[in-house]
Amino acid sequence: MGLLLMLLPLTFAWAAGQLTFAVARTPMSLPIYVAEAEGYFAAEKVSVRIVDCAFGKACLSELLNGKAALCTVADLPIVLASFTTDRFAILATLAANRNDAKIIVRKGDKIRSAADLSGRRVGTAMSTSAHYFLDSAALLAGIDPASMKVSNLQPEDWSAKLQSNEVDAISAFEPYAFNAVRALGSDAVVLPTKRIYTLSWNVVATRGILGDEEHQLDGVLRALDRAVRSIQSDPARAKMLLKSKLGLDDAAIEWMWPDLIFGLWLDQSLISTLEGEARWAVRGGHAHGRLPNYLHFIHEGPLRAVKPGNTAIAR
Structure with a gap:
């Protein structure tokens, strides 16, 4: 049975x-x-x-x-x-x-590269490609991924959390990355990262x-x-x-x-x-x-x- x-x-x-x-x-x-x-x-x-x-x-x-x-x-x-x-x-x-995941920050927060994410609050969806991309970008920038304060968020919440200053950055896949960039307007910055994978x-x-x-x-x-x-x-x-x-x-x-x-x-x-x-x-x-x-x-x-x-x- x-x-x-x-x-x-x-x-x-x-x-x-x-x-x-x-x-x-x-x-x-x-x-x-x-x-x-x-x-x-x-x-x-x-x-x-x-x-x-x-x-x-x-x-x-x-x-x-x-x-x-x-x-x-x-x-x-x-x-x-x-x-x-x-x-x-x-x-x-x-x-x-070739470019699905992106790390997005606010212009006023003076985060210029993935190396600046150490000690920062970063939102992503754990155990997804965006999470893997975030850790890989951190390692390539010379910082320990564990130094970031990563929170597990639903993709549909990424944009709002970044806008409301609840996180300093998001690692997002599409189409949520585009939605966040559009919502932030001129305050949006997509960090430069090498094409990791x-x-x-x-x-x-x-x-x-x-x-x-x-x-x-x-x-x-x-x-x-x-x-x-x-x-x-x-x-x-x-x-x-x-x-x-x-x-x-x-x-x-x-x-x-x-x-x-x-x-x-x-x-x-x-x-x-x-x-x-x-x-x-x-x-x-x-x-x-x-x-x-x-x-x-x-x-x-x-x-x-x-x-x-x-x-x-x-x-």
Whole structure:
């Protein structure tokens, strides 16, 4: 009976042949929005129910709690979850962003670089890519991340907390970074930082759907591949959809668009990123135990079926 109760939520995530897809409200999720709007999922004979999440970490929680069969999530939440469970697998990287996270301060506070954050109050969302970016920027600037007074905030609160002087800085990912810069106006300063890493935006599946239901995953990736090609061939149309879906205006879209890379792929750089983040997590006390083998978390079958030339994982 206990096993049955444990399986019920997982079954519900793809009940009656419908896949629940937990999708974070970020421009990097654009191919999913396009596939839904243009009917590409239906054309591939897969029924997909999209549920919104504020950010990728929350989407992965939906999947691990049995409320979704698929989710979008960045690399760092994958790493932190991998220390406690292997009930999920990465199907493909859907997008990448070379400049997603930013450290934002107020002009009057005389914070000129990440080195000035020692002893300062910094808001971020713990255990997310913005948190990893903050620690990495601090180390590159020559300060101990522990010297910062970091508080865990919800992304939707970042801008208000910085405006009200409750924190001295925020480490924010998009679109929340843009919202904070706009809200502060001429008082906003984005600290100069080297491009620390390229964030990967991934499609992850619960392991319970692998195997017997794998044909549906092929259909999902085919639909997303069509969506990516649509974005590349008609970016203006894609931008209009992004505006309506996320409530963004032209200024927000143009701020973020140059850094976005859309596609469907799996390559060795993802493994390298996951391994580097895992070492950071252990050193910082964010995770405990032996480093996972991230090859175990890669499921290449559906992508090989759809884009056989887009997998480059060394095993």
